[in-house]
Amino acid sequence: LVSAASAADNADPLPSWNDGPTKQAVESFVQKVTDKDGPDFVPPADRIAVFDNDGTLWVEQPAYVQLIFALDRVKELAPEHPEWKEKQPFKAAIEGDMKTLAASGEKGIAELIMASHAGMTPSAFQKIVGDWLAATKDKRFQRKYTELVYQPMLELLAYLRDNGFTTYIVSGGGIEFVRNFSEPVYGIPPAQVVGSSIKTKYEVVDGEPTVMRLPEMNFVDDKTGKPIGITQHIGQRPIAAFGNSDGDFEMLEWTTAGDGARFGLIVHHTDAEREYAYDRDSHVGRLDKALDAAVENGWIVVDMKDDWKQIFPSVD
Amino acid sequence: LVSAASAADNADPLPSWNDGPTKQAVESFVQKVTDKDGPDFVPPADRIAVFDNDGTLWVEQPAYVQLIFALDRVKELAPEHPEWKEKQPFKAAIEGDMKTLAASGEKGIAELIMASHAGMTPSAFQKIVGDWLAATKDKRFQRKYTELVYQPMLELLAYLRDNGFTTYIVSGGGIEFVRNFSEPVYGIPPAQVVGSSIKTKYEVVDGEPTVMRLPEMNFVDDKTGKPIGITQHIGQRPIAAFGNSDGDFEMLEWTTAGDGARFGLIVHHTDAEREYAYDRDSHVGRLDKALDAAVENGWIVVDMKDDWKQIFPSVD
C-alpha cells in the first residue's frame, strides 16, 4: 500500500510536457508557493490561478468556436427573421460570406452574437450550446471542439488543483457559453468562470419566475476588462495567470506585479503541423505586445512545438 | 474512537435553535436532499444556498452598518472637501442630521456611499473597512458589528456546508464591504460574496498596475437584482435561499420555484428585548410583501423570539 501511494506521488503530473526550462519553471513555482517553510509560501486560500480560454485551453483557429456557433445559430434563426436577408452583418452570416463578415469588425460580430444568444433563459441557452457542441465537428481535425482542448493544459489545471490552487477561467468569450462545458471538460464549476456577458432581466412569465437574456452587452471581459472582471468576481488578485494573446496583457501585468511569488505564462502557437502557428499578425488571438512584455516581465512563453509532447487528449 | 466519532455525529448541529417546526423544517430539507436513495436527492455540485446579509446574518438596526461606516467616512474626509459643508446630503451627514439624511432617500445615501467608498483600490478600501470594524462599537449592545451576527445563522451556515452545500452571500450591501469580514466571520470566501458594486477602472499609476474604485454605480444587488446577480456570479439557480425583507422577495421566489426540493426561509425580527422587532412599517428591512408570500409559497418564517435560543455569539 505504501509503495503504491508513493509511486502515485512520484508519477509525473505533467506527462504531456517535454522536459526543459518551461516545465521546470511551472514546477518550481508550485513547489515554492507550497513549501510551508520557504520564504515564498502562499496559503491555499490565496492560491488563485486564472486561465484565458480561447487559444489557451482550446483551439481558436480558424475562428473562435463561439463565433462559429453564432453563425450556425443565425442560419437556424433566419427563417424567423426575413429582414436579415437584406441586413448586414446577418446577410453575410447567412451566406457564409466571411470576407464581409470580417469587414464588419468586432461591432458586427457582437451584433450577431447578441441577436443569436438572447431571448431565452441561461439554462435554455446552455441546452442549445450543449446540443451544438455535441453535434458539431471541427473541419480540419474532425473532432468535437471539446476534444480540441490542450492536453498539457488539462494536466496543468489538475496539477495546480492538486496543490491547493483554485482555478478560474477568465475569458473574453461569453460566460454562459463557457459555463456549458467548463466543469466536464476542465473540472471548473460554473461559479469559477468569469467572462463577457449580456444583460439579463428578471420577470415572471406565465407565472414562471424567469431570468431572461437580453440583446444588450453587459460586460466585456477582455484586455483591461480582465483585471476588472477578476476583481468583481473573485475579489482577490491571482498569483498566477495563463493566456495566449494581447487580450491577456493586463491580466498578466496585474497578476505578476503583485507582492510575493507570481507566475505568468503565455501559450505561443508555434506548431502549424499539429495545431496552428500564429502571433503578431493574426486577426484571431494576436500576440504582439504581450510577447514583447514577456521578456521584460519574466513571463514564461510556451513554445507549443517544443514544449508539448502531445497537443490534444487521446480519443478512442 | 468509534464511540467518540458517533457522539460527534449525534451532536445537535443547531444548538441555538429551539426545537419546533422551524428547526424541523430545516433539518428535514437537508436530510431529504442528502439522502442518496431518496426521491429528492440533490448532488453536492447543485447544493447552492444563498444568504442575504443585513438583517439575515447580522444586525441592520437602527441603520445599515455600511451606512454608519459611510457617515463616519464622510466626517473623516470632510476637511478635504470644504464644499460638503454647503451641499446635501453631505452637510446632513457631517452634522449628524439623520432627519434630512433620511429625506434625501436612497439616492442621497447612494451619493454618500459612492463619495466615501471610491478613489482607492479594493484592497486599500478593505483595509479602511477592516480598521473601522475593529475600532467601532454598536451603541446599544456595546459590541463590534462583527459580534452582532446571529449565532443560529452561523450554525446553519456550518450545518449546510457540513452537508455538502456551497454557501454564498447575496447582499444589497457593497460586495467589497462584505468581503472584508465574510471569511473570518461567516466562513464564506471573497469569491462567494455577491453584492452591489461601484465601477472600477484598470490603469497603471506611477508604474503600478492598479484597479481603481470609481464614484459610479455598477450594479444594485437588490430585489430583481438578486436573481440577476446570482445568475451572473454563480451561474446556477440555488436550491435554498435565506432572507429577511422584501428586498429578498425575488431571490426567494426564483429559488423556490425551481424543480425538485427547494427551501426558502425568512428571518422575522420579533424580539425587541434581545434584538429588534420590526416588519411591515420599517424603513430599514421592510418585510411586507415577502411575509404575505411566505404563506402562499411555503417559505419558513423564523420567529426570532420563539425559534432562537440565543441571538448573538458568546463573547468573552
Ligand SMILES: [Ca+2]
Ligand atoms: Ca485567448
Ligand SMILES: [Ca+2]
Ligand atoms: Ca436584508
